[in-house]
Amino acid sequence: MILLLDTCAYLIATHQPELLPTKARRAILTARVRYWSPVGTWEIAVKSALGRFELPGEAFASLDVGLAALCVTHLPLSHAHAALVHELPSLHKDPFDRLLIAQALAEGLVVVTSDEMIPNYPGVTAIWG
Numbered sequence: 001m002i003l004l005l006d007t008c009a010y011l012i013a014t015h016q017p018e019l020l021p022t023k024a025r026r027a028i029l030t031a032r033v034r035y036w037s038p039v040g041t042w043e044i045a046v047k048s049a050l051g052r053f054e055l056p057g058e059a060f061a062s063l064d065v066g067l068a069a070l071c072v073t074h075l076p077l078s079h080a081h082a083a084l085v086h087e088l089p090s091l092h093k094d095p096f097d098r099l100l101i102a103q104a105l106a107e108g109l110v111v112v113t114s115d116e117m118i119p120n121y122p123g124v125t126a127i128w129g
Contacts, residue, residue, distance in 0.1 A: 003031045003127075004075065004104050006113040007040040007096070014066035021129035024112050028070065035075040036067050037103055043096040081106050092117045 005013070005028070012020050013028060020028075028034060041063060047053040067074075077099075084102035085095075092098055092115075101121050104111045111118055111126045119126040 001027060001031050002033045002109055003027060004035045004037065004109040004111050006100055006111055007043045008114050009112040010040060013070060024128050027112060027127045034070055034072045035109060036072040037075045037100055038077050039096055039099045075103060091120050
């Protein structure tokens with residue numbers, strides 16, 4: 001299985017792993033490839049600067065360490081990914097999640113996410129609990 005970790009899944013996996021559901025944990029541990037998008041980094045940076053994220057400790061400062069611990073591969077963000085957002089139905093208002101959805105669809109990735117809206121997009125497969 002080839003996964004794309006969303007921001008919340010990353011934060012839980014690296015900072016509160018005891019809260020990670022068994023199904024998500026198993027998927028992360030057994031995935032052939034685990035991708036991380038720069039969209040997640042952007043989301044953490046923006047939302048923490050706006051005070052919208054209660055980040056555990058030095059989550060942003062330790063981002064590279066956490067990503068290395070999960071053995072992620074960095075997924076480049078392309079023009080095609082961004083353009084695909086235009087084609088998505090308006091089910092989700094969060095621009096970060098919409099871009100992750102577009103990347104997952106374009107690349108055929110399974111999203112690890114607690115967000116209940118993401119699996120409502122046609123063609124998107126998500127794993128959590």
